[in-house]
Amino acid sequence: MPKFVEPNFSRKDLELRFENNEICIYGTKEGLKKISELIINLIEHPKKGHIHLEDYELLTDDSLIGAVAIFERKK
Numbered sequence: 001m002p003k004f005v006e007p008n009f010s011r012k013d014l015e016l017r018f019e020n021n022e023i024c025i026y027g028t029k030e031g032l033k034k035i036s037e038l039i040i041n042l043i044e045h046p047k048k049g050h051i052h053l054e055d056y057e058l059l060t061d062d063s064l065i066g067a068v069a070i071f072e073r074k075k
Helices: 029-044
Strands: 014-019 022-027 050-052 067-069
Touching: 014 029, 022 029, 029 050, 029 067
Parallel strands: none
Antiparallel strands: 014 022, 050 067
C-alpha cells in the first residue's frame, strides 16, 4: 500500500480524496465544523437542492471538488 500523504492544511481546512475505492473527507476542526454548518443549512433549506464545496473557500489546493445534495426518500 502507498504511504499516506497528510493533507496540507496551512491555508484551507478541508480535503476530499478518492483513495482505495473510498471517498475520504479530511479536515481540521474548523473545516469539519464548517461543512457541518453547510449541511445543516441545506437540511433546513432543502429547496436549495445542493451545495458545491469549492464555493466556500474550504478546500485545499490538492482537494477534489465536491457537492452535497439533498433528496426526499422515495416511499
